[in-house]
Amino acid sequence: MAYKITDDCTNCGACEAECPVEAISEKDDHRWIDPDQCTSCGTCAEVCPVEAILAD
Template sequence: MTHIISDDCIVCGSCEVECPEGAIAMGDEHMEIDPEKCTDQAKCVEVCPVDAISKIE
């Protein structure tokens, strides 16, 4: 399983810094998660100030 960042992202960068796998980077309009690198640790979810990150099941 992995996570996805919605359009609610404010591009604060908190998630990118917190990701131990380096799975998060700036996309065209907001931060994006590389599903190949995401190991579902959910540290990004904990630090997102606008709850823009959710789990894909």
């Protein structure tokens, strides 16, 4: 199950820096997780300072 970034995202980039499979990128001033690349490891959710990443 891929993770999803909610509208609570502040676009800080902490998640993108920690993603081991580089599934996170910036799109329209917002971070986005490619569900085809996401391995559901949860690392992004663990480092998000505003808890804006949830399991989809």
